[in-house]
Amino acid sequence: MPDTLFGNDAVPLDLLTERAHNYRWAEVDPGVIPLTAADPDFAVAQEIRDAISRYAQEGVFSYGPHRGTPSLRIAMARELSSRGYSGVDAQRILPLDSAASCMYAIARAFLKEGEEMIIFDPVDFLFEQAATSVGGRVRRCSYDPGTRAFRLGELDRLVTPKTRMIGVCNPHNPLGRLMTDDELETIARFARKHDLWILNDEVWSDIVFPPRSFSSFHHLPDSLHERVITVHGFSKSFGLAGLRIGTILAPSEAAYSKILNASHVMSTAGGASTLSQVAAETALDHCRYWVDDFVAHLAGLRDLAVERLNAMPGVCCEAPEATYLLFPNIRETGLEPEELTEYLKKNAHVAVIPGNDQFFGPGGAGHIRLCFATSKKLLVEALDRMDAAMHALAKNQDRFSSHRN
Numbered sequence: 167m168p169d170t171l172f173g174n175d176a177v178p179l180d181l182l183t184e185r186a187h188n189y190r191w192a193e194v195d196p197g198v199i200p201l202t203a204a205d206p207d208f209a210v211a212q213e214i215r216d217a218i219s220r221y222a223q224e225g226v227f228s229y230g231p232h233r234g235t236p237s238l239r240i241a242m243a244r245e246l247s248s249r250g251y252s253g254v255d256a257q258r259i260l261p262l263d264s265a266a267s268c269m270y271a272i273a274r275a276f277l278k279e280g281e282e283m284i285i286f287d288p289v290d291f292l293f294e295q296a297a298t299s300v301g302g303r304v305r306r307c308s309y310d311p312g313t314r315a316f317r318l319g320e321l322d323r324l325v326t327p328k329t330r331m332i333g334v335c336n337p338h339n340p341l342g343r344l345m346t347d348d349e350l351e352t353i354a355r356f357a358r359k360h361d362l363w364i365l366n367d368e369v370w371s372d373i374v375f376p377p378r379s380f381s382s383f384h385h386l387p388d389s390l391h392e393r394v395i396t397v398h399g400f401s402k403s404f405g406l407a408g409l410r411i412g413t414i415l416a417p418s419e420a421a422y423s424k425i426l427n428a429s430h431v432m433s434t435a436g437g438a439s440t441l442s443q444v445a446a447e448t449a450l451d452h453c454r455y456w457v458d459d460f461v462a463h464l465a466g467l468r469d470l471a472v473e474r475l476n477a478m479p480g481v482c483c484e485a486p487e488a489t490y491l492l493f494p495n496i497r498e499t500g501l502e503p504e505e506l507t508e509y510l511k512k513n514a515h516v517a518v519i520p521g522n523d524q525f526f527g528p529g530g531a532g533h534i535r536l537c538f539a540t541s542k543k544l545l546v547e548a549l550d551r552m553d554a555a556m557h558a559l560a561k562n563q564d565r566f567s568s569h570r571n
């Protein structure tokens with residue numbers, strides 16, 4: 167057993183090399199440290215392992231309830247009510263096989279071919295993919311790189327007769343930013359004025375660094391979240407990505423019923439596995455301490471990483487208010503994000519995500535994204551290697567100064 171939950175010896179490297187996919191340990195060359203997909207390098211809380219083992223030992227894996235296990239829905243409702251969300255009802259919570267799947271189901275329920283969803287730029291690719299999976303189109307609201315706030319003044323220009331939905335990622339991947347109460351209210355009023363649904367992705371809402379705290383649409387007056395459909399996940403805060411589990415909170419019976427039809431759970435073609443629901447329920451009921459310790463660990467790493475990145479030539483990095491993602495601006499290097507990503511993989515043996523269209527939309531240009539949900543030792547090793555490689559790049563190319571902006 168490792169000394170502490172998030173200590174240097176708490177990263178099970180052999181198992182990660184076997185099991186951590188999606189750009190991570192199992193997919194990179196030996197010796198490369200992946201700071202890529204947003205997925206913790208740590209084993210999950212003991213309570214979750216025990217609950218899964220107990221359930222598995224009993225040996226019964228019959229079909230579960232179509233709408234998800236009542237105990238998970240009740241646990242989720244309790245969790246959200248304890249955060250001060252108003253109007254939460256376990257009957258309107260639907261567990262599905264991942265937050266990603268929840269986003270797709272919401273798009274199927276509320277967007278038709280040729281209709282539009284306004285999303286932010288940059289933002290995680292799942293928003294665009296959910297819209298295009300039903301033949302929908304996205305229109306993007308840009309952000310101000312100085313303040314890192316979205317230019318909500320653009321919304322009126324982006325809305326058309328075909329707009330049905332606005333996708334909000336709060337906390338934001340990849341900017342690590344929290345929406346303010348004022349911003350949430352502006353978006354909610356805009357949605358109400360134009361009769362739009364809000365696809366509200368709160369997958370990152372557990373990973374928030376004090377003194378900042380999380381505000382949700384559900385903290386606003388009821389009339390402002392009547393069209394908010396909220397997605398939660400268990401991959402980021404509890405390390406359950408491989409179990410594929412997430413939940414939707416629908417604002418009304420009618421919205422819930424549309425989502426239910428679109429989710430394919432009634433035909434058994436969709437839905438979360440019962441084992442994953444056991445894990446999620448245990449996480450909510452017994453593992454809050456684990457997330458608290460995780461966030462405390464991450465807060466230290468965030469400060470360390472931001473300081474180290476800003477000391478690298480050509481790199482400029484803001485500290486995220488939430489998430490374990492860093493999104494440094496690398497324009498000054500004169501390299502495209504893909505070029506720098508390749509360079510770092512080859513020369514620093516560190517893998518990162520390029521800020522390109524594929525991952526984040528055009529607004530990701532000039533950036534790379536790093537995930538720091540690992541041990542201090544591994545992160546320092548990765549940053550040391552990056553630092554040496556960036557200094558070598560600056561020295562060899564002597565080009566950074568000409569690209570200052």
Ligand SMILES: Cc1ncc(COP(=O)(O)O)c(C=O)c1O
Pocket residue numbers: 204264265266267290292335339367369370399400401407411412
């Ligand atoms: C903003 C956002 N939404 C959804 C997801 C998907 O989460 P899940 O693993 O539950 O599908 C991610 C994963 O990176 C994410 O960052």
